[in-house]
Amino acid sequence: MASAAPGPTTKESTMAFPGIQHVAVTVSDLERSTRWYAALFDAEPVLDEDEEGGRFHHTVFALDGGQLFGLHTHQGRESGDTFDEERTGLDHVGFAVGSVEELHDWVRRLDDLGVAHGEVKSAGYGTGVSFRDPDGIALELFVGAG
Structure with a gap:
């Protein structure tokens, strides 16, 4: 069994980790x-x-x-490989939307652009819709649970 890489210590931090x-x-x-x-x-x-x-x-x-x-x-x-979220690295990029209503507006926009997408899915942590760019890179529009 491989050992885990060392992680952050539990000592108290004096600054918040920056956003993306x-x-x-x-x-x-x-x-x-x-x-x-x-x-x-x-x-x-x-x-x-x-x-x-x-x-x-x-x-x-x-x-x-x-x-x-x-x-x-x-x-x-570039490697020429196709995108695969199951390969180590990027799984997907999620874009924040403000409400479920706005998410549905975005679904209509994806339809207007001819962008194939999945169904709107809800979970305990939020609601989102997934789609892919021309290289198959997984993208998501997402609104977190209130």
Whole structure:
């Protein structure tokens, strides 16, 4: 049996852990994904450039609440693998919505955009709907339980 990696100690912390400022996903076709996310977010990217060291290109969208969502390509070094939430790494990205009514508005928007999605599902911790981007990356619109 493998031993677990050391975790944080239980000593009292004097500062709160920061919230998520940005998420970046690697895509196979930057142009296609930029169009898809621009339609989903109803916004144009705020940044579209090669990273200083030339290791990757990023296109970044600004979301409400100050978060950024980035699309990355790695100058042809992408693995070419399809997304699989069962592989170690990213499982999905969840976007917060304010109410169940707003969630249903988003479902209608996904329908208008022609984006396939699952059914709205509720659990004790909240309600959400899952869908995928052009690379199959799992996304979710979610409202937490009150």
